[in-house]
Amino acid sequence: MVEFFHEIEQVERLHQRYDLRHGAEIARLDHFNIVVPDIPAAFAHYESLGFRCSETIEDGEKLYAAWMYRKQTVHDVAFTGGAGPRLHHIGFFAHEAAQVLRTCDIFGSVGLEKHIERGPGRHGVSNAFYVYLRDPDGHRLEVYTSDYFTGDPDHPVLRWSVRDPRRRDFWGNAVIESWYKEASPVRGLDATIQPLREANVDESAVRVGADGLGSVTR
Structure with a gap:
Protein backbone atom coordinates (compact mmCIF):
# COMPACT_ATOMS: atom_id res chain seq x y z
CA MET A 1 0.00 0.00 0.00
CA VAL A 2 1.21 3.51 -0.83
CA GLU A 3 -0.35 6.43 1.00
CA PHE A 4 -0.48 9.87 -0.62
CA PHE A 5 -1.04 13.17 1.20
CA HIS A 6 -0.75 16.84 0.27
CA GLU A 7 -0.23 18.52 3.63
CA ILE A 8 0.92 17.72 7.14
CA GLU A 9 0.90 19.51 10.46
CA GLN A 10 4.20 21.28 11.12
CA VAL A 11 5.99 20.47 14.36
CA GLU A 12 9.03 21.83 16.16
CA ARG A 13 12.35 21.13 14.44
CA LEU A 14 14.47 18.97 16.72
CA HIS A 15 17.61 18.35 14.67
CA GLN A 16 19.67 20.61 16.96
CA ARG A 17 18.05 19.54 20.24
CA TYR A 18 21.09 17.53 21.26
CA ASP A 19 19.91 17.59 24.86
CA LEU A 20 16.99 15.33 23.93
CA ARG A 21 19.06 12.60 22.32
CA HIS A 22 19.45 9.21 23.94
CA GLY A 23 20.59 5.75 22.96
CA ALA A 24 21.70 5.33 19.36
CA GLU A 25 20.58 8.86 18.42
CA ILE A 26 18.38 7.78 15.53
CA ALA A 27 18.01 10.63 13.02
CA ARG A 28 14.99 9.54 10.96
CA LEU A 29 12.81 6.76 9.65
CA ASP A 30 14.48 5.97 6.33
CA HIS A 31 13.03 3.01 4.41
CA PHE A 32 10.92 -0.12 4.27
CA ASN A 33 12.08 -3.48 2.95
CA ILE A 34 9.23 -5.65 1.69
CA VAL A 35 9.22 -9.35 0.86
CA VAL A 36 7.25 -9.83 -2.36
CA PRO A 37 6.53 -12.93 -4.48
CA ASP A 38 6.92 -11.08 -7.79
CA ILE A 39 9.71 -8.50 -7.79
CA PRO A 40 9.29 -7.39 -11.44
CA ALA A 41 5.61 -6.61 -10.78
CA ALA A 42 6.44 -4.62 -7.62
CA PHE A 43 9.25 -2.86 -9.47
CA ALA A 44 6.97 -1.86 -12.36
CA HIS A 45 4.27 -0.58 -10.01
CA TYR A 46 6.62 1.66 -8.03
CA GLU A 47 8.35 2.82 -11.19
CA SER A 48 4.95 3.97 -12.48
CA LEU A 49 4.64 6.10 -9.31
CA GLY A 50 7.92 7.89 -10.09
CA PHE A 51 10.36 5.81 -8.05
CA ARG A 52 13.82 5.26 -9.50
CA CYS A 53 16.10 2.27 -9.02
CA SER A 54 19.51 2.58 -7.37
CA GLU A 55 20.69 -1.06 -7.15
CA THR A 56 19.60 -4.60 -7.94
CA ILE A 57 20.62 -8.20 -7.33
CA GLU A 58 20.28 -10.21 -10.53
CA ASP A 59 21.17 -13.40 -12.34
CA GLY A 60 20.68 -13.04 -16.08
CA GLU A 61 16.99 -12.31 -16.64
CA LYS A 62 16.09 -13.15 -13.03
CA LEU A 63 15.63 -10.28 -10.54
CA TYR A 64 16.26 -11.24 -6.91
CA ALA A 65 16.05 -7.84 -5.18
CA ALA A 66 15.70 -4.14 -6.02
CA TRP A 67 16.24 -0.83 -4.19
CA MET A 68 14.04 2.13 -5.22
CA TYR A 69 13.93 5.75 -4.12
CA ARG A 70 12.17 9.12 -4.31
CA LYS A 71 14.34 11.06 -1.86
CA GLN A 72 18.00 11.40 -2.85
CA THR A 73 19.30 8.38 -0.95
CA VAL A 74 19.68 4.75 -1.94
CA HIS A 75 16.13 3.69 -1.14
CA ASP A 76 12.77 4.50 0.30
CA VAL A 77 11.53 1.00 -0.43
CA ALA A 78 13.35 -2.22 -1.27
CA PHE A 79 11.98 -5.51 -2.53
CA THR A 80 13.32 -8.92 -1.53
CA GLY A 81 12.03 -12.08 -3.20
CA GLY A 82 10.06 -14.50 -1.03
CA ALA A 83 6.62 -15.67 0.00
CA GLY A 84 4.65 -12.48 0.51
CA PRO A 85 3.58 -9.85 0.95
CA ARG A 86 5.46 -9.49 4.24
CA LEU A 87 7.49 -6.77 5.94
CA HIS A 88 11.17 -7.69 6.08
CA HIS A 89 12.32 -4.67 8.09
CA ILE A 90 11.97 -0.98 8.83
CA GLY A 91 15.21 0.99 8.42
CA PHE A 92 16.28 3.86 10.68
CA PHE A 93 19.15 6.20 9.75
CA ALA A 94 21.90 7.25 12.16
CA HIS A 95 24.49 9.89 11.27
CA GLU A 96 27.63 7.93 12.14
CA ALA A 97 28.91 4.37 12.29
CA ALA A 98 29.71 4.91 15.97
CA GLU A 117 19.91 -10.69 14.87
CA ARG A 118 22.65 -9.82 12.39
CA GLY A 119 25.68 -7.53 12.24
CA PRO A 120 27.16 -5.11 12.67
CA GLY A 121 28.46 -5.26 9.14
CA ARG A 122 28.80 -3.49 5.81
CA HIS A 123 26.38 -4.18 2.98
CA GLY A 124 27.73 -4.41 -0.55
CA VAL A 125 24.43 -3.18 -1.89
CA SER A 126 23.91 0.42 -0.68
CA ASN A 127 27.27 0.50 1.18
CA ALA A 128 25.28 0.74 4.42
CA PHE A 129 26.95 0.08 7.77
CA TYR A 130 24.22 -1.82 9.60
CA VAL A 131 22.90 -3.82 12.48
CA TYR A 132 19.59 -5.75 12.45
CA LEU A 133 17.53 -6.01 15.63
CA ARG A 134 14.33 -7.77 16.65
CA ASP A 135 11.81 -5.87 18.73
CA PRO A 136 9.91 -7.63 21.58
CA ASP A 137 7.21 -8.74 19.10
CA GLY A 138 9.77 -10.23 16.73
CA HIS A 139 9.62 -7.53 14.05
CA ARG A 140 12.95 -6.69 12.39
CA LEU A 141 14.52 -3.22 12.58
CA GLU A 142 17.68 -1.95 10.93
CA VAL A 143 19.87 0.85 12.28
CA TYR A 144 22.25 1.94 9.55
CA THR A 145 24.39 4.74 8.11
CA SER A 146 26.82 5.49 5.24
CA ASP A 147 24.67 5.06 2.16
CA TYR A 148 25.18 7.54 -0.69
CA PHE A 149 23.65 10.43 -2.68
CA THR A 150 21.44 9.53 -5.67
CA GLY A 151 20.44 13.06 -6.74
CA ASP A 152 22.44 12.95 -9.96
CA PRO A 153 19.83 12.48 -12.73
CA ASP A 154 22.34 10.25 -14.55
CA HIS A 155 22.88 8.00 -11.55
CA PRO A 156 23.40 4.50 -13.01
CA VAL A 157 21.71 1.41 -11.61
CA LEU A 158 24.34 -0.65 -9.79
CA ARG A 159 23.72 -4.28 -10.67
CA TRP A 160 25.04 -7.02 -8.38
CA SER A 161 25.30 -10.65 -9.38
CA VAL A 162 23.44 -12.97 -7.03
CA ARG A 163 26.67 -15.01 -7.09
CA ASP A 164 28.78 -12.15 -5.77
CA PRO A 165 29.54 -12.94 -2.10
CA ARG A 166 29.83 -9.24 -1.26
CA ARG A 167 26.26 -8.31 -2.19
CA ARG A 168 24.68 -8.81 1.25
CA ASP A 169 27.82 -8.36 3.34
CA PHE A 170 30.83 -6.58 1.85
CA TRP A 171 33.17 -8.29 4.33
CA GLY A 172 31.97 -11.79 3.45
CA ASN A 173 30.21 -12.58 6.72
CA ALA A 174 27.54 -15.27 6.55
CA VAL A 175 23.91 -14.27 6.13
CA ILE A 176 21.90 -16.22 8.68
CA GLU A 177 18.88 -18.25 7.58
CA SER A 178 16.34 -16.28 9.63
CA TRP A 179 17.27 -13.08 7.79
CA TYR A 180 16.24 -14.67 4.50
CA LYS A 181 13.27 -16.70 5.70
CA GLU A 182 11.52 -14.75 8.47
CA ALA A 183 9.41 -11.61 8.04
CA SER A 184 6.28 -10.02 9.50
CA PRO A 185 2.79 -10.54 8.05
CA VAL A 186 0.97 -7.45 6.80
CA ARG A 187 -2.66 -6.32 6.86
CA GLY A 188 -4.68 -5.06 3.92
CA LEU A 189 -6.96 -2.02 3.80
CA ASP A 190 -9.68 -4.11 5.45
CA ALA A 191 -7.28 -4.85 8.37
CA THR A 192 -7.12 -8.59 7.62
CA ILE A 193 -3.82 -10.45 7.42
CA GLN A 194 -2.88 -10.83 3.77
CA PRO A 195 -2.48 -14.38 2.45
CA LEU A 196 0.96 -15.36 1.23
CA ARG A 197 1.82 -16.13 -2.37
CA GLU A 198 4.85 -18.25 -3.17
CA ALA A 199 7.82 -16.50 -4.71
CA ASN A 200 9.24 -17.08 -8.17
CA VAL A 201 12.81 -16.54 -6.86
CA ASP A 202 14.67 -17.58 -3.71
CA GLU A 203 17.96 -15.80 -3.12
CA SER A 204 18.79 -17.98 -0.13
CA ALA A 205 18.96 -20.98 -2.46
CA VAL A 206 22.04 -19.48 -4.13
CA ARG A 207 24.62 -20.78 -1.65
CA VAL A 208 27.77 -18.74 -2.25
CA GLY A 209 30.26 -16.60 -0.38
CA ALA A 210 28.44 -14.36 2.05
CA ASP A 211 25.89 -17.09 2.75
CA GLY A 212 28.62 -19.27 4.17
CA LEU A 213 28.09 -22.21 1.83
CA GLY A 214 29.26 -23.32 -1.58
CA SER A 215 31.97 -21.89 -3.80
CA VAL A 216 32.34 -18.36 -5.13
CA THR A 217 31.65 -17.76 -8.81
CA ARG A 218 31.51 -14.39 -10.52
Missing part, protein backbone atom coordinates in the same frame (compact mmCIF):
# COMPACT_ATOMS: atom_id res chain seq x y z
CA GLN A 99 25.99 5.22 16.66
CA VAL A 100 25.34 1.84 15.04
CA LEU A 101 28.00 0.30 17.26
CA ARG A 102 26.56 2.12 20.28
CA THR A 103 23.26 0.40 19.56
CA CYS A 104 24.99 -2.96 19.99
CA ASP A 105 26.74 -1.81 23.17
CA ILE A 106 23.45 -0.66 24.69
CA PHE A 107 21.73 -3.97 23.92
CA GLY A 108 24.67 -5.86 25.40
CA SER A 109 24.84 -3.72 28.52
CA VAL A 110 21.17 -4.29 29.41
CA GLY A 111 21.28 -8.02 28.67
CA LEU A 112 19.26 -7.92 25.46
CA GLU A 113 21.98 -9.11 23.11
CA LYS A 114 19.68 -11.92 21.89
CA HIS A 115 17.70 -9.21 20.08
CA ILE A 116 20.71 -8.47 17.84
